[in-house]
Amino acid sequence: MPARSSATPARSSATPAEPLRVGLLGHGTVGSAFAALLDERAAEIERFNGRRPVITGVLTRSRGSFDDVLADADIVVELMGGTEPAREYLLAALRAGRDVVSANKQLLSQHGEELFEVARERDVRLRFEAAVAGAVPVVRLLEESLAATPIERIHGIVNGTTNYILSEMARGSSYEQALAEAQRKGYAEADPSDDVSGRDAAAKMAILARLAFGVPVHLDDVPYEGIEHLQADDLEHARELGLGLKLIGAAERRGGAISVRVHPAFLYAGHPLSSVSGPFNAITVESEAITEITMSGPGAGGLQTASAVLGDVVSVMTGGARPPAPPLALPLLEDVKSAFYLHLDVEDRSGVLAAVTRVLEEQEVSIKSFVQRGRGAGEGVRLVMVVHPLPESRLQQALARLAELDSVRSAPRAIRVIEEEFL
């Protein structure tokens, strides 16, 4: 055990308490940032909480043994990533009565219930603020502050990489240019597929849905759609309609069921998430009692994540929240109602508009706003419209029927539109 620095005695108790022994699994970017931050803040944390956190063991790919780290630790901090062996280690730590902090969204979105159950059985803490939105404390908000109010809906920008790319596209870049720029600035990885496909956001929404609604949601239960297929002119036309484009994670009650999903969506200008630009995260939580609360901050860089992990360590010291209660059984909805933006490339000749609107009418698709724009000689015409909320399955049927029209030149494109409801 390292010697206690005599320059920073515990002020809040007469006899200094034992240090809190932290076992660290993983020592990559986040792990080493966490170790450095803990060191820097140890004296201050002791002053506030009466105990000094000290790293007593580190497991990396090349050195250390899990059993040794566990034996010397009061709390285990997992920053390895991936599902195995992280799952095995954390189950062992919880079973051995250790509190656990993890930043591992893949693990929690796929094996969360198993971990929660063991934590409840052993009455230990399992904290995972950093798994969702870095330093934006949405996990805590859902677990603690909003315990008093039934949550109706969460809308989140929970992937900073895609939000950066869409912000660049809104300024005129193509998808490819924006992605390359994100990679150059370190906002996107060399293989960006987990981010741009929406899968990273889906894992985070699975975790948030569990906290908000008490329903176990596995990553595989979350339908997700990414941003790879978006085109710069979708953003341009949308601007004419007063909309902004974001990759949105949604988790909400619909009747007696829950819907959780990730997809690009247009937001009206007044929506709290519509002004969030660049590599940021932001989450809006809606309930009847509070109307809505929005939290925003930088996406999860190493230092932000380390800061959230250390915050979880401190919350374990102060006796914070318990693991989630046993799960509820509410059905997960597949087919939800949404408003949509539609984009059609059609021939520039008479009768085309009538044919299109006839199909929409037959499928009971009701138009809210509409823009028609010529593309220049021989280039056809673009029809851009926003339609009132309808079941997504019916919209898909309408798109299939539209694609069959001779006058429609390429596959119709559809993007969901989110309207404000509470305010």
Add this chain to the structure above:
Amino acid sequence: MPARSSATPARSSATPAEPLRVGLLGHGTVGSAFAALLDERAAEIERFNGRRPVITGVLTRSRGSFDDVLADADIVVELMGGTEPAREYLLAALRAGRDVVSANKQLLSQHGEELFEVARERDVRLRFEAAVAGAVPVVRLLEESLAATPIERIHGIVNGTTNYILSEMARGSSYEQALAEAQRKGYAEADPSDDVSGRDAAAKMAILARLAFGVPVHLDDVPYEGIEHLQADDLEHARELGLGLKLIGAAERRGGAISVRVHPAFLYAGHPLSSVSGPFNAITVESEAITEITMSGPGAGGLQTASAVLGDVVSVMTGGARPPAPPLALPLLEDVKSAFYLHLDVEDRSGVLAAVTRVLEEQEVSIKSFVQRGRGAGEGVRLVMVVHPLPESRLQQALARLAELDSVRSAPRAIRVIEEEFL
């Protein structure tokens, strides 16, 4: 003690725990909203936390005795407002070993240290989320999530009434029109002086500064300036300069000291608070590790406040945060550096501009941007400028010198300008 409803048994433990007995002081708008919300949510809270909260006593102006309420309570919830007898009751409750939840910003900003000290001595909890920003959980953010990172600065819109009035003024209303509209909509009280003078915001900033920096800050230590003197054309000219106008509470480190203050301020369009319109609260917390986190939501209506109070009750049940550590001694700064917007009404004749700029140069006031606008024949000229940061005392000297110029037709107006620093 009310009978336990047999329809909602505790699921999380085999033997049902005793209910948590809540003694309620005050039964006005917030008190009755809290009682109703507690009743509505009791079963759900029991499911998550194993204990059901039950109101066992209520003290109102006309009925009940404090001693009886205390004797029957595990936790005392104070929603009376005012400093006395609320202070006396809460000290008695803490001394008797009861946990306490309060929404009383006047009490906490004037007698917080006394309450914190007793809570520390008796090792009981004192929670006050609702005292600052209603359902926006900034108290929790500062106490828990950010325990791991030293906070540099807080900027907050912590008074929804004034933010509504300024939003209306930005749309062209006069101050008087906007205030009348706020009163009509129930956002402002018949006597709005606590809100529009900035005193309400000052109390909230005193509480936040204590949490962020560990320094005891009394309401009397917070210089505040309200919005009564603002004019619609300040907003109009500022828009030309790309600025928006808000009543801002600031608490920040400056060297080895702390500055806490409330005043109207212009924000650059990119500032996270600049897009917050209407009767809302929003708070941005900055630190090196997290860059910045912004939280926003509706101002404190009865239901939002009740929801935050109930959240505090739940956090006491789950063993949440301890009272603030003993205070640190850091000096409070009086004279801080700020950028300013200046507005001068001057005669429309040659030499005036030279006289004005000569005074500014002598006082080492450096101009960043400048707009000159004629007011019509015989009406003189308006000079509107933004100056680079300088000590406020030096700006005051410059204003006094400018007011002495013959060519200056009315008292120069100055409003602080907040620029982004971290992002």
